[in-house]
Amino acid sequence: MKINIYYGGRGxxxxxxxxxxxxxxxxxxxxxxxxxxxxxxxxxxxxxxxPATLKExxxxxxxxxxxxxxxxGYMQQFLDMCWLYADKEKLKSIYMLPVVxxxxxxxxxxxxxLIKGWETLGGIPMNGLAAxxxxxxxxxxxxxxxxxxxxxxxxxxxxxNQTMPxxxxxxxxVKENISKTKTIDLTPQESEQLSRFVSDDTYVKxxxxxxxxxxxxxxxxxxxxxxxxxxxxxxxxxxxxxxPMEDFSAKYIIMIPDREATLxxxxxxxxxxxxxxxxxxxxxxxxxxxxxxxxxxxxxxxFQRAFMAGEITAKGNFKTLRTLDQIFRFRY
Numbered sequence: 001m002k003i004n005i006y007y008g009g010r011g012x013x014x015x016x017x018x019x020x021x022x023x024x025x026x027x028x029x030x031x032x033x034x035x036x037x038x039x040x041x042x043x044x045x046x047x048x049x050x051p052a053t054l055k056e057x058x059x060x061x062x063x064x065x066x067x068x069x070x071x072x073g074y075m076q077q078f079l080d081m082c083w084l085y086a087d088k089e090k091l092k093s094i095y096m097l098p099v100v101x102x103x104x105x106x107x108x109x110x111x112x113x114l115i116k117g118w119e120t121l122g123g124i125p126m127n128g129l130a131a132x133x134x135x136x137x138x139x140x141x142x143x144x145x146x147x148x149x150x151x152x153x154x155x156x157x158x159x160x161n162q163t164m165p166x167x168x169x170x171x172x173x174v175k176e177n178i179s180k181t182k183t184i185d186l187t188p189q190e191s192e193q194l195s196r197f198v199s200d201d202t203y204v205k206x207x208x209x210x211x212x213x214x215x216x217x218x219x220x221x222x223x224x225x226x227x228x229x230x231x232x233x234x235x236x237x238x239x240x241x242x243x244p245m246e247d248f249s250a251k252y253i254i255m256i257p258d259r260e261a262t263l264x265x266x267x268x269x270x271x272x273x274x275x276x277x278x279x280x281x282x283x284x285x286x287x288x289x290x291x292x293x294x295x296x297x298x299x300x301x302x303f304q305r306a307f308m309a310g311e312i313t314a315k316g317n318f319k320t321l322r323t324l325d326q327i328f329r330f331r332y
Contacts, residue, residue, distance in 0.1 A: 011039060047077050098114035
C-alpha cells in the first residue's frame with residue numbers, strides 16, 4: 001500500500017499540521033505502508049508535474065495550515081493541476097484524508113473545501129482531522145489528541161485495505177449530469193507530458209516569445225497593408241531606416257504609456273527585429289509618448305536630444321542608448 005501526503009503549509013516549526021502528519025506517518029509506517037510526503041512550498045515550481053505522483057498511490061492525505069482564510073494557494077494550485085493533468089480514472093479509486101489545522105477561524109470550511117474538491121475530481125474523500133490550535137505546545141503534548149490522530153490513521157488504512165464503499169453524493173451527480181466544464185481531451189500519458197511542459201519555465205518562455213514574434217509579424221503585415229495602423233507604422237519605419245553596425249548587438253524596449261504598449265527592438269550586426277510585447281528586460285529601457293516617437297521618426301528630433309530634454313526617460317547602458325541615433329537614421 002502506498003499513501004502520498006501533500007502538505008500545503010509554509011513549513012514553519014510551530015505549525016501543528018506538521019505534527020499531525022508526522023504522527024499519521026508513524027502509524028502508517030508501523031502498518032508497513034509506503035508513505036511519501038511532498039511539501040508543496042518546496043515543489044512550487046513543479047506543482048504541474050505532481051499529479052503524475054498519484055499514479056501509484058492508493059490513498060492521499062491533503063494537509064493544510066489555516067493561518068488566514070481558505071486552504072492556501074499551494075494546495076489550491078495542486079488541486080487545479082489535478083483537474084487539468086491527473087488521470088481521472090485512477091483518481092476514482094484513491095481515498096483522501098483531509099487534515100486542516102487552524103490558528104484562526106474556518107477549519108471546518110477548509111476541510112469541506114478539500115472534500116468537495118476531491119469529490120469533484122472523482123476521488124473518494126473521508127471525514128478528516130480539523131482542529132483549532134491556540135497553543136501548539138499544549139496540542140502536541142496531549143495524549144488525547146495523539147490518540148485521535150492515530151485512530152484516524154488506522155481508519156484510513158482500513159478503508160483502503162478493505163476498499164470501503166461510500167454512499168453516493170450530489171456533487172458527483174451534478175458533475176456528471178449538469179457540469180459542462182470544458183477540459184482538454186487527452187490521454188493520461190499526454191496529460192503527464194503536458195504538465196511537464198507547463199512546469200518547464202524555459203519552455204514556457206520560449207513559447208511566449210514565439211507567440212509574440214508571430215503576433216508582431218502579423219501586426220507588421222497589417223501595418224504594411226494599412227498605412228494608418230498605429231503599431232505597424234513604428235515597426236515599418238524602424239526597419240526601413242536601420243543601418244547595421246559591425247560587432248554591435250543590443251536590445252531596446254520603448255514603453256509608450258499613452259498607448260499602453262511596449263515596443264521591443266533587437267539589433268544584431270546584420271538585422272533588426274521589432275515587435276510589440278510585454279518584455280521588461282533589455283540593455284536599455286525607455287519611456288516615451290507617441291508624439292515624441294513620431295517627431296524622431298519624422299527626422300524632427302533624435303533619441304539623444306529627446307533624452308537630454310527630458311522628453312524620454314531611460315535606464316540601462318547609456319552608451320548603448322547613444323548608439324540608437326547611429327543605427328536608426330531618420331530624414332526630415
